[in-house]
Amino acid sequence: MRVGHRSGTISWGAWTLRRSFWTAALLSVAVSSAAQPRPPQRIAPDDKRLLPVRLTWTVDLPAEPAAPPITDPLQAYMPLRNGQVVAIALADGWAQWLVDIETTWPVATDGALVFVAADDGVRALRAVDGSEAWRAPVGAVAAPPVSQSGWLIVGTRDGDVRAFRGGDGAVVWKRSLGSPLAAAPAIEGDRLFLPLDDGRLVALEIVRGDPAWERTLGGRPGGILALPDRVFVGTSDNFLYCLAARDGAPDWRWRTAADVTGAPAADQSRVYFVSLDNVLRALDRRTGVQRWRRPLPSRHFGGPQASAGVVVASLPVGPLLFYAADTGRSAGSLEVPAPLVVAASPVELSPAGGRFLIATIDNTGLAQLHAVGPGGDPFLSPLAGVPGRVLEPEFPLPKKVLFLVLPAPPALPRRGG
Numbered sequence: 001m002r003v004g005h006r007s008g009t010i011s012w013g014a015w016t017l018r019r020s021f022w023t024a025a026l027l028s029v030a031v032s033s034a035a036q037p038r039p040p041q042r043i044a045p046d047d048k049r050l051l052p053v054r055l056t057w058t059v060d061l062p063a064e065p066a067a068p069p070i071t072d073p074l075q076a077y078m079p080l081r082n083g084q085v086v087a088i089a090l091a092d093g094w095a096q097w098l099v100d101i102e103t104t105w106p107v108a109t110d111g112a113l114v115f116v117a118a119d120d121g122v123r124a125l126r127a128v129d130g131s132e133a134w135r136a137p138v139g140a141v142a143a144p145p146v147s148q149s150g151w152l153i154v155g156t157r158d159g160d161v162r163a164f165r166g167g168d169g170a171v172v173w174k175r176s177l178g179s180p181l182a183a184a185p186a187i188e189g190d191r192l193f194l195p196l197d198d199g200r201l202v203a204l205e206i207v208r209g210d211p212a213w214e215r216t217l218g219g220r221p222g223g224i225l226a227l228p229d230r231v232f233v234g235t236s237d238n239f240l241y242c243l244a245a246r247d248g249a250p251d252w253r254w255r256t257a258a259d260v261t262g263a264p265a266a267d268q269s270r271v272y273f274v275s276l277d278n279v280l281r282a283l284d285r286r287t288g289v290q291r292w293r294r295p296l297p298s299r300h301f302g303g304p305q306a307s308a309g310v311v312v313a314s315l316p317v318g319p320l321l322f323y324a325a326d327t328g329r330s331a332g333s334l335e336v337p338a339p340l341v342v343a344a345s346p347v348e349l350s351p352a353g354g355r356f357l358i359a360t361i362d363n364t365g366l367a368q369l370h371a372v373g374p375g376g377d378p379f380l381s382p383l384a385g386v387p388g389r390v391l392e393p394e395f396p397l398p399k400k401v402l403f404l405v406l407p408a409p410p411a412l413p414r415r416g417g
Contacts, residue, residue: 050308050322050353051322051353055371056373057092057093058337059088060367062086062367064080064361064367065341065369066103067104068342070106070109071109071348071357073111074089075096087130101123103118108147110148118141121135122136122164123135141154147166151164151165152164152166159179160174160175161174161176161185177200182220183222184263186231188227188228189228192205193226198220199219199235201221201231203248217235219236219238219239222263223262223263223264225271227245227266230243230285231244234259234260238257238260238275239253239254240253240254242288252287252288254290256279259276262274262301262302263302267325268285269284270285271283272306272325273304278297278299282311291328298315300313301315302314305344305347307347307349309324311323311325317339320334338361338363354374
């Protein structure tokens with residue numbers, strides 16, 4: 001049935017009433033359809049975030065930490081300046097064991113054993129009770145040991161590098177490089193990357209220790225970040241270098257105003273690093289173009305950490321600072337009870353927030369270890385459905401869509417009669 005327009009005039013009131021009726025009917029159909037339950041929207045299990053965080057527990061230490069804490073899924077391990085290594089439970093901060101070993105290097109762990117670079121060589125301690133599993137008298141160690149995928153890599157001050165089988169301490173291979181390590185080595189895939197004190201970066205095949213390539217840099221290398229496609233390393237000539245992982249060919253380099261310190265960090269798009277000019281920089285990972293820079297209020301401990309779109313800066317004085325990885329803008333801060341004495345432990349992510357450890361010492365000499373864990377105001381997440389029940393309409397609605405032609409509005413009367 002077609003609703004047409006009659007000849008003659010129609011009152012504004014009648015036309016408005018008719019239009020309002022059909023508009024209300026159509027809106028009721030739309031509201032009823034929108035009120036139907038929608039499929040639940042859930043956060044994916046791998047949607048991990050760093051923030052928000054807070055201090056979850058604090059424990060007093062018998063002495064000042066000598067190196068940053070290193071963690072496995074259950075415990076944290078840290079050398080102290082009184083010549084001891086302590087193991088602390090991550091769940092509640094209770095000390096699990098304390099062993100007399102003097103070292104200033106961070107320890108390494110594979111979850112079952114803890115590897116300590118002592119003055120007389122390397123000692124492997126059982127993580128469960130701190131008892132000694134094996135020892136290797138290799139001499140004075142030049143850099144922190146590295147444990148990964150069953151390998152233990154140790155470099156000595158006489159320029160030798162040894163690869164141990166972590167489980168029993170058997171030496172798999174030994175190679176003399178003519179220069180001691182300048183920083184901790186890095187393992188990526190089947191390659192071992194070694195920053196040397198004489199300015200070289202050497203890559204070895206990890207299975208046998210055979211040379212893959214070496215590259216002479218413009219200064220003494222610092223911390224190294226090895227990825228499947230690229231290797232990033234900062235040096236004492238104020239450059240951050242990007243090299244191809246397969247053959248060491250230079251890809252790009254970025255000049256700063258001071259030495260690059262600590263190991264860089266990276267995500268899928270950018271690489272982050274700090275230098276002694278107290279500046280945190282983000283460069284395009286592929287091209288080396290600077291994306292942003294942020295001045296830091298003080299010197300930085302080690303290198304930055306990049307996790308879940310956030311960059312973390314560990315400063316000895318003041319709060320922990322968090323920056324948005326894409327823009328460099330402040331993402332928040334965390335007040336700490338005293339100045340940091342070493343860098344924070346590596347960040348572990350979860351859907352609720354990040355977990356890591358920081359160590360502080362106050363002006364009375366009290367050293368403490370603090371756990372940083374999920375806390376604060378939770379992030380907003382989509383609802384699985386609208387709360388309550390869906391109300392039925394108060395009057396029946398048409399089951400089929402009606403196609404209507406509304407009458408045209410009346411013409412306005414002429415002025416002046």
